[in-house]
Amino acid sequence: MKVVVCTKQTPSTTAVFSVNNGAVSWEDSGGKPNVVNPWDEYAVEEAIRVKENHGASHAIALTMGAPDSQEALKTCLAMGCDEAILVSDPSFAGSDTLGTARILAAALEKIDGAKVVIFGKQAIDGDTGLTPVQVARKLGWTPVTYVSAIKEIKGHTITLERLLEDGKETVTTDLPVVISVVKEINEPRYPSFMGIRKANRATIPTWSATDLDVNGGVGAAASQADWSHVYSIPAREGSVEIIEGDSVEEKVAALVDKLFEEKVI
Amino acid sequence: MSAVWVWVENRGGEIIAVGKEAIGAARMVADELGEDLVGIVFGHNVADIATAAFDLGCDEVIGCDDETLDKTRIEAVGPLLVGQIKEHEPAAFIIGGSTRGRDVAAWVAADLDLGVVTDAVSLEVDGDVVKATRPVYAGKLLATAFAKSSTQIVTLRSRAFPQAESTGNTGSADWIDAMVDEDDIPTKVVGFEGKGNTVSLTDASIIVSGGRGVGGPEGFGPVRELADVLGAAVGASRAAVDAGWIPYDHQVGQTGKTVSPDLYIANGISGAIQHQAGMRTSKIIVAINKDGEAPIFKLAHYGIVDDLFKVLPALTAEFKKRL
Numbered sequence: 001m002k003v004v005v006c007t008k009q010t011p012s013t014t015a016v017f018s019v020n021n022g023a024v025s026w027e028d029s030g031g032k033p034n035v036v037n038p039w040d041e042y043a044v045e046e047a048i049r050v051k052e053n054h055g056a057s058h059a060i061a062l063t064m065g066a067p068d069s070q071e072a073l074k075t076c077l078a079m080g081c082d083e084a085i086l087v088s089d090p091s092f093a094g095s096d097t098l099g100t101a102r103i104l105a106a107a108l109e110k111i112d113g114a115k116v117v118i119f120g121k122q123a124i125d126g127d128t129g130l131t132p133v134q135v136a137r138k139l140g141w142t143p144v145t146y147v148s149a150i151k152e153i154k155g156h157t158i159t160l161e162r163l164l165e166d167g168k169e170t171v172t173t174d175l176p177v178v179i180s181v182v183k184e185i186n187e188p189r190y191p192s193f194m195g196i197r198k199a200n201r202a203t204i205p206t207w208s209a210t211d212l213d214v215n216g217g218v219g220a221a222a223s224q225a226d227w228s229h230v231y232s233i234p235a236r237e238g239s240v241e242i243i244e245g246d247s248v249e250e251k252v253a254a255l256v257d258k259l260f261e262e263k264v265i
Numbered sequence: 266m267s268a269v270w271v272w273v274e275n276r277g278g279e280i281i282a283v284g285k286e287a288i289g290a291a292r293m294v295a296d297e298l299g300e301d302l303v304g305i306v307f308g309h310n311v312a313d314i315a316t317a318a319f320d321l322g323c324d325e326v327i328g329c330d331d332e333t334l335d336k337t338r339i340e341a342v343g344p345l346l347v348g349q350i351k352e353h354e355p356a357a358f359i360i361g362g363s364t365r366g367r368d369v370a371a372w373v374a375a376d377l378d379l380g381v382v383t384d385a386v387s388l389e390v391d392g393d394v395v396k397a398t399r400p401v402y403a404g405k406l407l408a409t410a411f412a413k414s415s416t417q418i419v420t421l422r423s424r425a426f427p428q429a430e431s432t433g434n435t436g437s438a439d440w441i442d443a444m445v446d447e448d449d450i451p452t453k454v455v456g457f458e459g460k461g462n463t464v465s466l467t468d469a470s471i472i473v474s475g476g477r478g479v480g481g482p483e484g485f486g487p488v489r490e491l492a493d494v495l496g497a498a499v500g501a502s503r504a505a506v507d508a509g510w511i512p513y514d515h516q517v518g519q520t521g522k523t524v525s526p527d528l529y530i531a532n533g534i535s536g537a538i539q540h541q542a543g544m545r546t547s548k549i550i551v552a553i554n555k556d557g558e559a560p561i562f563k564l565a566h567y568g569i570v571d572d573l574f575k576v577l578p579a580l581t582a583e584f585k586k587r588l
Contacts, residue, residue, distance in 0.1 A: 013519050013539050017405050024406065038520055098375060124403040124519065128383045133339070133371035142451050143339065143372075146364050159455075164364050165465060166276065169336070170456035183513060183520065216378070224380030227410035230401060233545070240552070240565045251569050252579040255551065256587060258567055264471070264528040264549045265495070265588070 001115045001153075001175075003056040005047035005081065006104055006135070007040040007063050008123045009072035019232050036072045039120030042181050045188040046150065047118050048080040054153040058082045060111060064092060064103055070204050077199035078191030084202065085111075089209040094220025097126070101134035106212040108139060116158070119180040121146060126227075129180070136178035138215070144177055148184040267353070269295035271323070272360040272369060273304045274337075275314045282468060283361030283421070285321060285428035290388055290421055291359035292322045292429060297390035300356060301325060305349075306438065307342055309335035315438040321429040326436065331443035336454045337365045343372035345444045350377060355416050357395050362423040370420050380412030386425040386525075386546060395419055403519040404542035423467050424525040425546065464498040466517065471528045472547075474500030474517060475510075476540075478533015478554060478573060482510040487577035488532055494584045500524065500544075502534045518543035532573045536561025553577070 011017070012035045015026040027033055036044065044061065051059040061076035063069045064087040073084035087107045095103065108114055122129035129145075136143035148168065149161040153175070162169045163182050191199070209218075216222070243258070245251035259265050271291035274284035288304065295302040304323035306315045308330070315326045327349060333341040350358070350373060358373070360366040362384065374381045385397035395417050401408045412418055466472060473492040475485050485499065492499045500517040501510070517524055519539040529547035533554060534540060541564055544550070552565035553573050562568050569576050 011402065013403070015405075016538070017402055019406065024402070026402075096380065097371075098378065098380075101375060125401065127401060127403060128381070129367050130371040130374065130381055130383065133368055134375040137372060137375035143368070144452065145368055162364075165467065167457055167459040169454055170458075171452050171454050173452040224374075224378065224414045225382060225410065225412050226380075227382070227399070227401065227408040229409040230406050231408070233405070233407055236564060238566075240562045240568045242557070242562075242568045242570060248571060248575045248579045249583075251571065252576060252583050255567055255569060255580070256583045259528065259549070259551070260587075262528075262549050262566075265584075 001056050002058045002060060002111060002113045003047045003050040003116045003118065004060045004062050004108060004111055004114045005040070005043045005076065005118045007044060007061055007072060007076060007120070008037045009034050009063065009065050009069040010037040010123050010125045013038055013124065019230055022228070022230065024230050034068070034071065036075045037120055037123045039122055039124065039183070041120070041188040042183055042185050043118040043120045044076050044079050044081065045186045046181050049186065050116055050150065050153070054150065056116065057113070060085065062087065062104065062107055064088070064100060064107070067206070073204050074199040074202070075191065077202055078195040079189055080195060084204045086204050086206045087212070088206050091209050091219050094223060095218050096223035096225045097128050097130040097134055098224060099218040099222050101131055101138050102214050102216045103212065103218055104131070104135050105138035106214040107207060108135070110207070110212065115176045116153070117176070117178040119178070121180045121182050132178050132180040139176070139178065141176045141178050142173050143179070144171060144173060145180045147179045147181045267356045268301040268303045268325070269298060270303045270305055270355040270358045272358070272366060273306045273314060273318045274361050274363060274366060275306065275308050275311060278310065278313060280314060280317050280321070282428060283363045283366065283423050286424070286426040287359050287361035287421055288318065288321045288323065289429035290426040294357055294359060294388060294390055294395055298356060298393070303327060303355065305346070307334045307345065308337070316435070319434050319436040320431050322432045322434060324436070326438035328438040328440050329443055330440065333443055333445060333447050333450060338450060338452055338454065339368045339372055340450045340452055341443065341445050342369060343376070346373050347376045348444060349441070350416055356393065357417045357419065360418065360420045362421045362425070366420055370418050374418055377416070379414040379416050379418055381418040381420065382410040382412055383420045384422045385419050386422050388419065404523065404545065405538065422523070422525065464496065466498045466500055466515065466522045466524050469498035469524070469526050471495045471497035472500045472517070472524055472526045473497045473530045473532070474502065474534060475505055475532050476502035476534030477504040479505060479510070485511055487574065487581070491530070491577055491581045491584070494581050494588065502537070502540050531561050531565070532577060534561055535559045536564060
């Protein structure tokens with residue numbers, strides 16, 4: 001049994017964005033502008049734990065993206081993944097979640113013995129959270145989303161705990177599965193010194209469109225969703241009203257008046 | 266002519282808040298398009314849900330009452346919906362912003378090659394196209410988004426739309442049979458541990474939040490006391506969570522919860538961009554901070570520049586007097 005973690009390279013959480021003539025760019029003065037999608041760090045950690053605790057033979061990191069996504073995959077190797085694979089082709093650019101799902105499904109079908117596929121709950125750029133279920137559908141596997149614990153993998157059965165708005169649901173299902181995980185599932189490890197050295201020496205194979213048997217449309221032309229019109233958030237109209245007063249009690253009473261007037265209490 | 270559909274998410278014999286929000290938003294879309302609104306009511310023992318869906322403004326209801334649909338398992342719900350959408354080809358399908366709702370959207374779109382717009386915070390109809398405004402890049406930018414497919418699927422951000430209200434409308438639902446037998450569903454729900462009576466952050470109409478300025482775990486005491494008086498949920502900035510002062514499930518921000526309450530009271534929170542990404546759509550934001558230069562005051566509607574350990578108890582006392 002192999003476990004595959006699907007990760008994506010995204011802007012860092014501290015990246016500052018600008019939009020010029022509809023083109024989005026970002027920079028991060030304090031660090032790397034592009035990182036492993038922060039929600040995926042939990043997925044990478046969990047994949048390594050499936051190997052350590054549930055008997056998987058390999059933990060493999062898989063990324064679809066531009067060639068520079070190699071950097072994110074190196075982070076996965078440094079954390080402890082055994083192998084990394086980049087899926088990259090100019091024709092894949094502009095794919096929506098469905099196109100992405102078709103490409104990832106084709107790549108997963110090439111990995112013999114993959115039984116558990118792990119995603120983060122969403123990526124912090126598109127923020128759709130649709131891809132895990134859509135990959136599962138393209139593979140004909142079972143999707144289980146928002147997983148907060150892998151309780152047990154026994155034979156062909158996996159027991160999972162899901163974190164939903166109203167509580168924790170425990171489910172059992174059959175392998176193979178595609179799951180998405182939430183932050184509560186673990187505490188991701190830091191890459192070790194040895195891991196970083198290994199990752200820097202590693203050659204990461206790239207699979208292109210000709211290496212994959214993709215079923216259905218990919219790329220911008222096949223995309224069924226358009227969110228090309230991106231813009232900066234308009235500054236809030238008006239400025240803050242600082243409540244003044246001679247005492248804390250006076251300020252507080254004035255604030256409470258305002259909140260009743262706003263009808264938010 | 267093809268109708269607008271809405272996912273009537275229900276649990277424990279009631280239409281839940283995101284379901285009512287979806288009906289309200291879908292009613293607006295249907296009216297703009299000049300189409301009927303069809304409520305999709307799936308579950309077990311859901312006759313009353315269908316009645317409630319009519320009352321909240323649905324013109325028609327397609328219902329399925331079956332034990333397999335009880336826990337909204339996607340493997341039972343998905344194939345049934347796919348079949349219905351194929352048959353009726355609705356113009357749009359509006360789904361509330363919940364974990365289960367997103368699964369429904371993803372499944373249906375994957376099987377029928379449909380486009381999905383997630384996380385809409387407002388909607389407008391432009392010709393036949395349902396255009397959504399949605400936050401992207403973790404709420405740091407906005408996009409106008411639409412689906413290009415024949416059926417346009419839109420999921421909503423929780424609390425971004427007002428809940429539909431009673432209209433007095435009645436009708437009789439079109440009840441259909443379930444499609445998947447229990448034996449053919451690999452996933453079994455073997456346990457559930459509810460959250461109890463605590464107000465969840467994403468559902469809360471008021472959130473009282475604490476950040477680095479509360480100084481330690483005990484600093485959340487006055488935050489909680491104010492929250493209790495207001496029936497509010499307790500939020501926190503990442504700094505407070507990382508310091509171990511309060512569990513992660515209280516975290517508001519880019520790597521925590523995204524919230525849109527009517528009132529957000531930020532105490533001792535400087536207002537880093539990652540925190541703002543999680544709460545900027547709140548209707549009214551109040552900032553309480555000693556540092557009048559803190560970025561949170563750029564976002565806030567009302568501010569008090571003072572020691573939160575003096576302001577919070579006074580605020581709690583004032584609300585106790587007046588509520």
